[in-house]
Amino acid sequence: MYSQVREYIKKRVLIADDDLEKSFQYSDVRYFKKGEYILRIGDYCRFIGFLNSGLIVNTVLIEGKEIACNFIFENCFFTYTEGITNNAPSHKNSIALEDGEMLVLDKETLPLIFSINQKFETLFSQILAEEVRNLLHNEESGRTQSVEKRYLQFIETFPDAFNRIPLKYIAGYLGIEPPSLSRVRKRLAGK
Amino acid sequence: MYSQVREYIKKRVLIADDDLEKSFQYSDVRYFKKGEYILRIGDYCRFIGFLNSGLIVNTVLIEGKEIACNFIFENCFFTYTEGITNNAPSHKNSIALEDGEMLVLDKETLPLIFSINQKFETLFSQILAEEVRNLLHNEESGRTQSVEKRYLQFIETFPDAFNRIPLKYIAGYLGIEPPSLSRVRKRLAGK
DNA sequence: ATAAGAAATTAACCATGGTTATTTTTTTCC
DNA sequence: GGAAAAAAATAACCATGGTTAATTTCTTAT
Numbered sequence: 001m002y003s004q005v006r007e008y009i010k011k012r013v014l015i016a017d018d019d020l021e022k023s024f025q026y027s028d029v030r031y032f033k034k035g036e037y038i039l040r041i042g043d044y045c046r047f048i049g050f051l052n053s054g055l056i057v058n059t060v061l062i063e064g065k066e067i068a069c070n071f072i073f074e075n076c077f078f079t080y081t082e083g084i085t086n087n088a089p090s091h092k093n094s095i096a097l098e099d100g101e102m103l104v105l106d107k108e109t110l111p112l113i114f115s116i117n118q119k120f121e122t123l124f125s126q127i128l129a130e131e132v133r134n135l136l137h138n139e140e141s142g143r144t145q146s147v148e149k150r151y152l153q154f155i156e157t158f159p160d161a162f163n164r165i166p167l168k169y170i171a172g173y174l175g176i177e178p179p180s181l182s183r184v185r186k187r188l189a190g191k
Numbered sequence: 192m193y194s195q196v197r198e199y200i201k202k203r204v205l206i207a208d209d210d211l212e213k214s215f216q217y218s219d220v221r222y223f224k225k226g227e228y229i230l231r232i233g234d235y236c237r238f239i240g241f242l243n244s245g246l247i248v249n250t251v252l253i254e255g256k257e258i259a260c261n262f263i264f265e266n267c268f269f270t271y272t273e274g275i276t277n278n279a280p281s282h283k284n285s286i287a288l289e290d291g292e293m294l295v296l297d298k299e300t301l302p303l304i305f306s307i308n309q310k311f312e313t314l315f316s317q318i319l320a321e322e323v324r325n326l327l328h329n330e331e332s333g334r335t336q337s338v339e340k341r342y343l344q345f346i347e348t349f350p351d352a353f354n355r356i357p358l359k360y361i362a363g364y365l366g367i368e369p370p371s372l373s374r375v376r377k378r379l380a381g382k
Numbered sequence: 383a384t385a386a387g388a389a390a391t392t393a394a395c396c397a398t399g400g401t402t403a404t405t406t407t408t409t410t411c412c
Numbered sequence: 413g414g415a416a417a418a419a420a421a422t423a424a425c426c427a428t429g430g431t432t433a434a435t436t437t438c439t440t441a442t
Contacts, residue, residue, distance in 0.1 A: 060335075062334075062335050069334075132323065135327060135330065136326060138330075139326065139327075139329075139330035139333075142330075142333075142334070143253075143260075143333070143366070144251070144253050147429095166388090166389065166390090167389075167390065168389070168390080175334070176429075176430090177429075177430060177431080178389085178390070178391085179390090179391075179392080179393095179429085179430080179431080179432095180428090180429055180430075181390095182390065182391050182392075183391095183392095183428095183429080185391095186391085186392095338399095357418090357419065357420090358419075358420065359419070359420085367399075367400090368399075368400060368401080369419085369420070369421085370399085370400075370401080370402095370420090370421080370422080370423095371398085371399050371400070372420095373420070373421050373422075374398090374399080374421095374422095376421090377421085377422095
């Protein structure tokens, strides 16, 4: 149950085992089913989650269309960052693409966790910084790379995950329509 | 000479006048001419500048084309952030669009300035955070807004500056070609 | 196992914006 | 002030990708 998050944290910061186990006591488990809306636009996200299994897509509404903006894989933390740091309602939907299991920590207990060990706060900052880096990287590649390259890059970055994601989400993520992604795939298949 | 930067800083942090003046002693002035390359791709940026006057465009090379990625106006700090924080060569050109005057601070003296007054470091972080916020905002609007809306937004945000920028740079900034921007402008003129 | 539904592909049509070249306007500089 | 250069607008053509609808393939559930 905790082995994955234990490994995740130990890779990033040095925290005494006791403190780790203590923090786990404040956590809860939540199971979700494929297709379930874990968070809806307008909801207040009250937790920080760690995905033990499953796959989540975040979507935004653009001109009535639901467009994927990122994916969260197992062994990653998951939350609505803007909501955690300044209590804003989500402007994203978070939809489960598979059944899954998630450890959740109520955001109210966060200060408590930080008080157990200062390093938990360091970890938290690290996760935020990682998110910002990803955002900037995506922005950069969205501006400078062709759709074809970005599709290939996507497959390469998530070789095990991309065939678990419906193509319509990948299309939206790349900023194109499903028929257009089909054309790209057809072109690539000919090589 | 220092009145503008003095005002800029005082708006953001509380620093004793003595400390401010002390820091200015480490600065230098640099004048540049319209069309001058202040920084070239591959250069190492060794300074932090404050634009007293003039207008600078940053460009990146995408498939051989020089595309504007942002503009720096008077009364703003100017540097190559990635280079200041981790000593990387610039992957942007910085070109003066007008004659101008810039206060410059060698990046090596930065620790010295910080040692005069801790608040200088706070100011530095603030400027960085502001840059990140702008980047995220641009990324968001680039993904969700039409070219037309973004053009109008650009004019509105920089009403005094947009007619000092050649349209070819604005076109690149919006991700389109000059003829296409012409079409947009024609369409808008009809309203 | 099969029917119903969802996802992906394909096809045909069309609009938008890139490209290139030409003309007009503006700016620069002697 | 006028010639040369640069920038912007315009026009014509074309390619790419959006749209819609039809078809095929794949999933899901009973």
